[in-house]
Amino acid sequence: MSQTSVSDRKYVHRVLSKTAATDEVLIITSYDYFLQKYDLRLLKSVYKEIILIPHSTDDDYLLKHTVSPLLEKYEKIHLITNPQYDSRYRVIYELVVRKNKSIRITTVFDFCEKNLKKIYIPESIGDTNPNLSEISSFGKRIKYPKKIIDVTVSILLFLASFPFWVLSYIKIKMQSPGPIFFRQERVGLANKLFYCIKFRSMGLDAEANGATFSKKKDSRVFSYGGFMRQTRIDELPQIINIFNRDISLIGPRPERPVFTESFDEIIPYYNMRHNIKPGITGYAQVMYSYGAGVYDARHKLMYDLYYIKNWTLLLEFKIILMTIMVIFGKRGR
Template identity: 35%
Template sequence: MKRPSVLNSIERKFILLIGDLLIVSASLNVLVNHAIDDEFTYTRLKLILFCLGFATYFFISYILDFYNLEKAAKRRIAVSQAFYIGSLIVFSIFIECVLVFDISFWRKPLLYFLFLTPSQLVLWRFLFSNIFRIVPVIKNVLYVYDDINSANLKEDTDAINGLDTSTFYKVKLTHRIGQMTPINKSYFASATEKIDTTIINIKNYDSLPKELENMVLESIIKGKEVISFTSFYENVYEAIPVKSQNESFFEILQLRNRKIRYLQRLFTVFINFFFSLFVGVIFMIFCPFVWLLNFLFNRGPLFYTQKRIGKHGKEFSIYKFRSMVVDAEKGGAAMAKKGDARVTPFGKILRMFRIDELPQVLSIIKGDMQFIGPRPERKVFVDKLNEITPFYNTRHLIKPGITGWAQVKYKYGQNLEDSIRKLEYDLYYIKNKSITLDLRIIFKTVTTVLFSRGV
């Protein structure tokens, strides 16, 4: 019996999005369909409400991570998110109607809209969370690896199985290239019938046994997924696996001559100028208040200055509002961690709302940093990390930033292991830097600040 095809994460997100948009558009259409007789006013109102409704929906859904499939699959979270975002949409539309239009003669459609839209989104999300309990969502994986990657077998299979996040993949069969045991053709033939995806993690593709190569080619002909481990990791986690040995340094980053991307550069200049101006104004407003509160509750210097490694490995100074005790590193350099005893009570408030980061705008103005980029690290930790992984200095290909892909995708780094994990996201950003990715970082940064995520 042929195994039913498995929808990938993009297809499932698309189905979820289409359902949401149909509900929102249908609700907006009902709101104005019988409210106004004049065709011109009707068209104008409909256009305004549709634009406002969809803009509100997309912004809030992105901020609240509304299309996280792992959350959408959990009924309680899916229902609560749907009700929350539905309520916000109808509230924004209601305010628009009250401020701009005379609603005295179409109260009934507005009342229907206010109550039915959240309910419809809740029912659709509840239905969606149950659909994929019936429709297959897990891809069975054949994982092929070599002797070089055998040391990381458990870590790599855990990544495929999604112990860090929901990947919708499950390793059902593994095969190690280089073993003396010959391939059991009949066993593989029967096993691969149940396999949806083959993930290959080997240093030299010439070492792939002919029998296994034929099976992989047959899988491709049958329309099954065959990818390298690096491609899988990059697509699913939006990071690059620095511990995997299947790719060389040059292949991982795909270093090559590229055409100068003027639009990307102009966008970076605009972002740096706009946020330097915006953050600079906030910095000047907050500075006297922080100075006063620092004088009362956090005696010592207002600013904290530290040397960090920037572009091309050059050192520069960063500036922050001091959040730790004055002699925080009397015992030597140490990374900040969650619940760090060196952070003062007032410093915890500064860190919670990221106020301590505001003076870093001075480094952007000086040209040492940009708004988006890898987080600058201290030389003592850079030297240690360079000994652990040869890829760490790659972070210094571009200017460091106040916020970045690693900051919004991974928890606050507390040790060298966390720094290596964050390096995976930094390499992904350097390799895939684009306007779209920068915009995603900006929106996720807003979420981080608003909900006080991290240390």
Template identity: 40%
Template sequence: MIRLFKHYVPNAVLLLGALDLLLLLAAGEIGWTIRANQLGMAPQSMMSRWPQLVSYALFLQVAMMAIGVYGTEALQSLRYATARLIIAVSLGVIGLSFLYFMIPEIGFWRSNLLYAMGASIVLLIFLRMLLGKALGSQAFKRRIVVLGAGARAQRLKELSKTPGAGFAVVGYISMSEANRVIPEAIARDAIYNLADHVVLLSASEVVLALEERRNALPLKDLLRIKTTGVHVNEISTFLERETGRVDLDSVSPSWLIFSDGFSSGRMLSSAFKRLFDIAASLTLLTFMLPVILITAIAVKLESKGPAFYRQRRVGLYGVGFDVIKLRSMRQDAEVGGNAVWAEKNDPRITRIGNIIRKLRIDELPQCWSVLKGEMSFVGPRPERPQFVDDLETKLPYYAERHMVKPGITGWAQVNYPYGASIEDSRQKLEYDLYYAKNYSPFLDLLILLQTARVVLFADGAR
């Protein structure tokens, strides 16, 4: 993996993205050439239309990122990738038509876009047919040796077998664990030189998965392994990188304190984030006001009660604030004001409420909270005080998610389906901690792009 702005991107995704960009440039040129030949135009240098080609390629690649073309499912299934590609390119071309209308200097003719669109779909699908399963093969996976043979090593073994895993375990070294669960692990005493053993396995990384580290760290072995050029990593850092989560089962307070992240040098990033929040919330409130009003009327007509409702949430540093949402449940959804988790096919949700929840229209009034500075567009979802009080007693480090401003969308929302249980909250907390620890404008942009996929395909709606 390559780390971009504190976020890890798989090598296979980077390679595929680079090849896609080249093919999109080629498709744009093909579209222009076909149309120019039809009109009998004399050939011109490709450099004379570089703004059109670059804008076309970049815009479509952003659309592909938003729709999920580079997700695990798309890398594993040609059928899935083809469907997402067609949707992404089609929506991208529609967006480009609007962009070229606003900035005609960088635009193709509309007939060019039609030809370029067809060429793009054909070339991108052909690339994935050509590469086949290669992107998910061993060639792009890091070879790791696991130091340990207990429950933590078993977790790595299971993770390596999941679709899209970016690593392969080539060896397990048992360090005399009391509860050994990896039968194929080799005892450390049976290996004369651990560093040579790691090199012979062509491993690029050694992961410490020891159940007990007190007086158990083989410091001399690790030093020799490190000096051979093999990377040595601790299991918490390794899992954070591979899963995009902070693993609560393996982290310790000392790891959170001494590991990279939670940087205080965010003044410029925070200022940029706030400016974006103000501009985006004003724009959305202005352009989506008719949608909000029409929805409010529909909600009012369908069921008794107000169209909007206020709900207390916990925000930055644990300070409470009120969010405004369009009502999607019956007026008597919570008897006595007691907070109740939403359920799958929740009978309290109205027909209009079911639609606006899937399209996330009920969230639009929260732009007012963003404009006021109580929320951001990107951040952990703010929870209700009753849930927070309960979760803080059951989940470690839950209070730490309140060290960043809550958001309308977040890293947990684009990576984990809607959940309404303690275990679901635990999974989402791991994503929220990752966001708080590794925040950057790049990660915010990635989340905003993937939110389009969540809205379009109703992922996680309830």
């Protein structure tokens, strides 16, 4: 058996915690894909130490030299693994048993949903997540309270934000002559198309070279347009879409057909986000920082599917509160 390469050893990450609630050590294999900084901060408050083990050309050597030293320091091991293709948990299990230590093994599917509050999306279109078989469209028990929230909050939001409608009309006319509103085709419930309405934040020739994702610092955005995007004022006209029953207040972000068609082909379960109406704001939008492209779309899908599967009134109001915090904190896209 050949020794693992220097690069393999280099990318074994150890995260120490001084405020852990237990003396348990967390070991996660093949972690690159679903963890972000927010997740690590959350886990550091629970576990004494976190070991992140990537794919390796020599798992036996890597794991024995990573895990064995831990067993001299700690009595409890919590191992997170993907049973569909990750066999390294057997090596770790044998090491732990040999040392007469305690170990519990959790699948990455259950760990993501219960501990990180998101649904694990496989990397490959051919892989599965058994937990996703339970996801379906919203029934009457959820649709009715959501409709009440949509109408009530939208009316209040329109009345409270009316001065910004007037201000935006004046500013847009001054800085970028042309239409006040920007209408763009988006994908809604059951893949039906609708026109999403926003205040225009870019110049009229913004997509002269074709459809592209917007960016944090986008040269196509004029001055007041940048302010609107940062504070989410540009989203206000979507209240009209709510009254037209195209979208809901909370749901997955409505994407353009050109992007959803591409994502459907390469991201497993992507089309499940269309089981419900899209929203002005949503769980993914407040939990995941700005991002464009396949990697970010896949990660935001984890939050969208968690919202669909685990909807409660408490989660609905939590997202509303977090959206308000995002707006006033100016943590925009």
